[in-house]
Amino acid sequence: MLGTVNRVLLAAAGLVLTAAGTAVLTASWPFAGRHAPLLSAARRRHWQLEGWAWWVLVAGLGLVVLLALCWLLAQVRRARPAVVLVDTGDGAFAALRGRALEEAVAAECDALDGVARSRVTLAGRRGGPALRVALRLEPYAVPADVLAGLEGPVLAHARTAAALPRLPLEARLRITDQGPRRVA
The missing domain is CATH 3.30.70.1350 (Cation efflux protein, cytoplasmic domain)
Structure with a gap:
């Protein structure tokens, strides 16, 4: 069971990282120049107007970190007594x-x-x-x-x-x- 959970979590992490990498590449940031910001001024203003979005983002990231720690503890735990x-x-x-x-x-x-x-x-x-x-x-x-x-x-x-x-x-x-x- 633990092997299946590991494969699913690794596949999900791979998909998320692939999607993030694709989003960065298609956002024209690397093509606008090396010194161009990742978010334009209009985009930064948009996120500043909606203060609740930061709380959702922080809570989501905290949940991801908590789940990752639980997964790590499950890997370290001995399944059989020494x-x-x-x-x-x-x-x-x-x-x-x-x-x-x-x-x-x-x-x-x-x-x-x-x-x-x-x-x-x-x-x-x-x-x-x-x-x-x-x-x-x-x-x-x-x-x-x-x-x-x-x-x-x-x-x-x-x-x-x-x-x-x-x-x-x-x-x-x-x-x-x-x-x-x-x-x-």
């Missing part, structure tokens, strides 16, 4: 790297029968993470068996490693193309 806090049982906590947990779960998923490739992403917060697993299955794989293996030992090992009583899981399964068969 660490998971693990209760060691003695009143202290240990930090388990999120990437390490993702890689361990992905290795166990790849070892399941019928899984061609897996991609694991940790989402949520430090204290309450969730797993998102995308599995690419072989054509012969039985999805029910793969899900049983995923919900059984794989998820149990992840919960044990992170010392979490609850670890939500979202799984997406896709079957790889078998490809055309050759006829002899």
